[in-house]
Amino acid sequence: MAASRFPWLHGGIAIAGFALLAAGLVLRRSPxxxxxxxLLGANYAVWLALGTHTLDQRIVIVGAGLLLAAELAFDxxxxxxxxxxxxxxxxxxxxxxxxxxxxxxxxxLVLAVTSVPLSGGVVxxxxxxxxxxxxxxxxxxxxxxxx
Amino acid sequence: MKRTASPKLGxxxxxxxxxxxxxxxxxxxxxxxxxxxxxxxLVGGLxxxxxxxxxxxxxxDRERALEGDEIVLELELWSPRELPRVDVLIRLPDExxxxxxxxPVSIRLGANDTRTLxxxxxxxxxxxYLIGAVVLRAHDHAGLFRYDQTLPRDLKLRxxxxxxxxxxxxxxxxxxxxxxxxxxxxxxxGIEFADIRPFAFGDMVTRxxxxxxxxxxxxxxxxxxxxxxxxxxxxxxxxxxxxxREAGTLDHAVRAAASLAREYIAARDRVGLIGFGGSLRWLxxxxxxxxxxxxxEALIDTQILLTYAWRDIVAxxxxxxxxxxxxxxxxxxxxxxxxxxxxxxxxxxxxxxVIETSPLSFVDPGQTEVEELAFRxxxxxxxxxxxxxxxxxxxxxxxxxxxPLAVPIEEVGAFRRYARAGRG
Numbered sequence: 033m034a035a036s037r038f039p040w041l042h043g044g045i046a047i048a049g050f051a052l053l054a055a056g057l058v059l060r061r062s063p064x065x066x067x068x069x070x071l072l073g074a075n076y077a078v079w080l081a082l083g084t085h086t087l088d089q090r091i092v093i094v095g096a097g098l099l100l101a102a103e104l105a106f107d108x109x110x111x112x113x114x115x116x117x118x119x120x121x122x123x124x125x126x127x128x129x130x131x132x133x134x135x136x137x138x139x140x141l142v143l144a145v146t147s148v149p150l151s152g153g154v155v156x157x158x159x160x161x162x163x164x165x166x167x168x169x170x171x172x173x174x175x176x177x178x179x
Numbered sequence: 180m181k182r183t184a185s186p187k188l189g190x191x192x193x194x195x196x197x198x199x200x201x202x203x204x205x206x207x208x209x210x211x212x213x214x215x216x217x218x219x220x221l222v223g224g225l226x227x228x229x230x231x232x233x234x235x236x237x238x239x240d241r242e243r244a245l246e247g248d249e250i251v252l253e254l255e256l257w258s259p260r261e262l263p264r265v266d267v268l269i270r271l272p273d274e275x276x277x278x279x280x281x282x283p284v285s286i287r288l289g290a291n292d293t294r295t296l297x298x299x300x301x302x303x304x305x306x307x308y309l310i311g312a313v314v315l316r317a318h319d320h321a322g323l324f325r326y327d328q329t330l331p332r333d334l335k336l337r338x339x340x341x342x343x344x345x346x347x348x349x350x351x352x353x354x355x356x357x358x359x360x361x362x363x364x365x366x367x368x369g370i371e372f373a374d375i376r377p378f379a380f381g382d383m384v385t386r387x388x389x390x391x392x393x394x395x396x397x398x399x400x401x402x403x404x405x406x407x408x409x410x411x412x413x414x415x416x417x418x419x420x421x422x423x424r425e426a427g428t429l430d431h432a433v434r435a436a437a438s439l440a441r442e443y444i445a446a447r448d449r450v451g452l453i454g455f456g457g458s459l460r461w462l463x464x465x466x467x468x469x470x471x472x473x474x475x476e477a478l479i480d481t482q483i484l485l486t487y488a489w490r491d492i493v494a495x496x497x498x499x500x501x502x503x504x505x506x507x508x509x510x511x512x513x514x515x516x517x518x519x520x521x522x523x524x525x526x527x528x529x530x531x532x533v534i535e536t537s538p539l540s541f542v543d544p545g546q547t548e549v550e551e552l553a554f555r556x557x558x559x560x561x562x563x564x565x566x567x568x569x570x571x572x573x574x575x576x577x578x579x580x581x582x583p584l585a586v587p588i589e590e591v592g593a594f595r596r597y598a599r600a601g602r603g
Binding site for chain 2: 074078080081092094098107116117124135142145146160161
């Protein structure tokens with residue numbers, strides 16, 4: 033990461049994140065994968081927070097990359113199912129491509145929204161917090177309905 | 180189908196919450212772009228998640244098979260929805276080995292598409308099996324939920340022991356009154372020439388021996404041996420067995436019993452069965468294909484049941500052991516109770532022959548000098564036991580698994596012929 037003021041901090045978090053990822057894959061433990069992805073994402077967020085505060089357009093790729101890493105990691109945790117048909121693999125690859133395109137699109141949308149100049153303040157922060165809570169509530173509601 | 184959330188659901192929800200919280204705490208709205216893809220997968224996946232209503236039917240091409248036969252299992256799958264991945268596992272007993280096809284397998288199922296999976300399995304051992312336990316796991320497109328279903332085991336497969344071809348069989352000392360293939364020692368109507376005797380009132384003209392009549396000046400007739408059937412009782416020792424991995428003495432004994440039953444019944448003899456072991460079972464002597472099926476059904480249910488209870492031949496009903504029947508015992512000669520039962524049978528005057536299903540192939544002689552000595556002593560004790568049986572007039576032949584069944588049959592037959600000649 034360019035222009036890092038604390039390279040040792042970012043390097044340490046990245047190493048910890050990759051170590052957790054490797055441990056999660058070897059031990060087949062999904063909580064370790066979650067922590068690894070959270071650490072890798074947090075590393076980037078910390079870099080943004082400690083950086084120049086300019087809009088980094090690479091975040092779209094980073095977000096899609098994190099999603100791809102998560103999808104592949106969780107795929108590897110699936111129990112062995114013997115022979116996997118080619119059609120199943122092709123279908124999965126198509127789903128992954130669609131997810132990546134969706135992730136890039138969503139990231140680009142967020143990037144576009146954040147580029148809109150708004151004067152900061154309590155109201156904007158409160159709206160953001162409420163939106164975040166609403167998104168989580170929506171996910172929880174959907175999950176509860178589908179269970 | 181039972182729906183369960185995959186670890187991905189909780190993980191993505193946690194990552195989304197963590198990302199949104201981090202964006203708020205750090206005051207960096209851009210961080211939302213890291214959490215947004217996970218939120219997108221969650222919302223999309225949850226909206227699209229539906230019960231796959233997967234239907235599955237397992238069929239087997241036959242209910243009865245012979246050892247070594249190939250059996251075809253067909254699993255038909257159907258769903259009104261497109262399923263990106265369905266994991267299929269047909270639970271099979273160890274004795275059914277997959278020859279062709281994949282088990283387990285992951286497939287893709289289209290909406291309203293019927294897929295038929297074919298699995299060819301080979302039955303490596305006789306026995307009665309319950310198959311049909313099919314474990315199905317369907318995944319949704321986002322992989323957030325799993326839908327599990329297990330089909331009950333409701334298909335029965337009975338694998339009969341493969342019978343060996345036998346050229347000759349043990350012949351009993353006495354025959355029964357019914358028509359069969361065995362030349363009786365008695366005289367009567369038959370094909371086999373026995374002797375000539377003077378004509379008596381009631382003799383048929385066709386039986387007159389004209390050459391003897393011309394030479395002796397009075398009427399002489401031919402006597403013949405009638406063809407009669409015999410009663411055979413197969414005594415299967417199921418007290419204990421010597422086993423190593425997939426093979427054991429009981430397996431060989433059951434195959435031998437099936438071979439003998441088939442051959443005797445083909446010769447129109449009556450065959451009965453005594454399963455002498457932890458569970459005492461018997462079949463009254465009978466003949467015909469129905470009896471053969473009965474015997475095979477009884478044989479495939481044979482198993483070693485450990486018991487310390489004393490068993491005596493008295494426990495077997497008298498009708499199972501008809502007079503003048505030949506009792507063919509298939510035993511590894513390992514259990515004192517079955518040995519005593521055999522000696523008891525002989526003491527009661529039954530015509531007894533013992534085919535020893537040798538446990539030697541399944542016993543490790545040992546590595547150390549003491550172990551080898553113990554092995555030799557054990558063999559000597561077995562020799563002594565065989566000798567004891569022979570002294571009681573019982574024909575005994577050792578049958579090693581690697582040799583055909585005809586070998587011990589011939590040995591026992593030879594012993595009985597010489598013993599008969601010795602008695603004069």
